[in-house]
Amino acid sequence: MVTNNLNNTYIKPTTNHEVTQPLQPAFLAAIRSTDSNVTGAGTVYTLGTNVAFTEVFDQNADFNTNGTFTASVTGRYLLIYVIRVFGTNNNYSIYIEIVTSNRTYKFNKFNVTGIGEVGVGFQTIADMDASDTVTFKVVGTGIGSDIVNIQGYSEVTFVSGFLIS
Amino acid sequence: MKTLCENGHTISTADKLVFEHYSLETSKEWSTGALNGLITKAVKTIYNDYIEEYKTNNTSIPATIEGIITGILSLETFKPYNKPSPEKEIPERTISCTEEVWSGGFEIEDYEYSALTSFYADPEQALYDLMDNKISKRRTAFIKESTPILLADSTVTTIPTIQDDFISQFVLRVDYKNAVELKAEQEAH
Numbered sequence: 001m002v003t004n005n006l007n008n009t010y011i012k013p014t015t016n017h018e019v020t021q022p023l024q025p026a027f028l029a030a031i032r033s034t035d036s037n038v039t040g041a042g043t044v045y046t047l048g049t050n051v052a053f054t055e056v057f058d059q060n061a062d063f064n065t066n067g068t069f070t071a072s073v074t075g076r077y078l079l080i081y082v083i084r085v086f087g088t089n090n091n092y093s094i095y096i097e098i099v100t101s102n103r104t105y106k107f108n109k110f111n112v113t114g115i116g117e118v119g120v121g122f123q124t125i126a127d128m129d130a131s132d133t134v135t136f137k138v139v140g141t142g143i144g145s146d147i148v149n150i151q152g153y154s155e156v157t158f159v160s161g162f163l164i165s
Numbered sequence: 166m167k168t169l170c171e172n173g174h175t176i177s178t179a180d181k182l183v184f185e186h187y188s189l190e191t192s193k194e195w196s197t198g199a200l201n202g203l204i205t206k207a208v209k210t211i212y213n214d215y216i217e218e219y220k221t222n223n224t225s226i227p228a229t230i231e232g233i234i235t236g237i238l239s240l241e242t243f244k245p246y247n248k249p250s251p252e253k254e255i256p257e258r259t260i261s262c263t264e265e266v267w268s269g270g271f272e273i274e275d276y277e278y279s280a281l282t283s284f285y286a287d288p289e290q291a292l293y294d295l296m297d298n299k300i301s302k303r304r305t306a307f308i309k310e311s312t313p314i315l316l317a318d319s320t321v322t323t324i325p326t327i328q329d330d331f332i333s334q335f336v337l338r339v340d341y342k343n344a345v346e347l348k349a350e351q352e353a354h
Binding site: 058060061062063064068070071072073074101102103104127129130131132133 | 187188189190195198199201202203205206209210213251252295298299302303306344348
C-alpha cells in the first residue's frame with residue numbers, strides 16, 4: 001500500500017514492511033569549515049551567519065543553510081544542537097541557545113580554560129507553530145575581543161531536528 | 166525587487182499583547198521569518214523536482230540559485246504547484262484590528278517572487294493566513310497556560326470566558342511580564 005494525496009506519496013511502506021514518511025520534516029546540517037572569531041566579548045552569534053551549514057538532509061525543504069529551520073506545520077519538534085569551540089589561550093565562559101519563535105532554550109553557562117577544544121550539546125522538544133523559526137546561537141564572554149572559533153570539520157558542530165507529533 | 170503585502174496588515178491590541186507574551190521578535194520580524202520560510206520551501210522544492218530535467222535540457226547551467234530557478238521556471242514542462250496556505254486558523258476576536266504591523270510590506274528578490282507565485286496559489290494570502298494562524302495558536306496557549314495561575318489565586322473570583330477579555334485582564338496583573346520584560350529581568354540578574 002502506498003498512501004498518496006493529489007501530488008505526493010506521504011506514507012510509503014516497503015516490501016519488508018518498514019514504513020517511511022518522505023515528506024515528514026526532518027533535517028541534519030553541519031558546519032564543515034572553521035568559523036573564526038565569532039564570539040568571546042559577549043557577541044551573540046547565530047550559527048550559519050558567516051560559514052553556511054552543509055546539509056546532510058533536509059526532508060520537506062524547511063532548512064536554510066543560513067541556519068534557520070522553519071516549521072511547516074504546528075507541532076512538537078525534537079531539536080538537537082551540538083557545538084565545539086576552540087582556539088584561545090584565555091579563560092572564558094560560554095553558553096549556547098536554541099532560539100525558537102515561542103521561547104529560548106538555554107544551556108547553562110560553563111567555563112573554558114586554556115586553548116583546549118570544548119564540545120557541548122543539548123536538545124529539547126519544542127512547541128512550534130506553523131512558520132515559526134528556530135536558530136542556534138553561541139555566546140562567549142570574558143575576553144576583550146571575539147576570538148573564539150567554532151570547529152567545523154566532520155560532524156563536531158551540527159544541528160538536527162524533526163517533527164514528532 | 167518586488168514588494169509583497171504592501172497594503173500592510175492590522176491586528177487587534179489583544180493579538181499584539183498575546184504575541185508579545187511569547188515572542189522576543191516584533192510581529193513584522195516574525196512575518197519576515199515566515200516569508201523567508203515560504204521562499205526556502207518554494208525554491209528548494211522547485212529545484213529538487215526539476216533540476217535533473219533542467220540539466221538534461223542544457224549543456225551547462227547557471228552557477229547561481231537565482232539563475233537556476235529562473236531557468237527551471239521557463240521550462241516548457243514546468244507546472245505551477247498552486248499550493249494552498251500551509252495553515253489557517255482564525256483568531257477568536259471580539260475587538261477590531263487597529264494595530265498596523267506590516268507597514269510597507271516585504272521586499273524580496275525577483276526570482277524569489279517568481280518561485281513563490283509558482284509554488285503557492287496566493288503567497289500574500291498565505292502570509293496573512295499564517296499571521297492569523299500564529300495569533301490564534303498563541304491565544305489558545307496563553308489561556309491554557311494562564312488559567313491555572315488564576316485558579317491558584319484566591320483573590321481572583323471570576324475568569325473571563327471571552328479570549329480578548331481574558332488576555333487584556335491577565336496582563337494587568339502586577340507580576341505580569343511579557344517576553345521582552347522577562348528577558349530584561351533575567352539579564353539584570
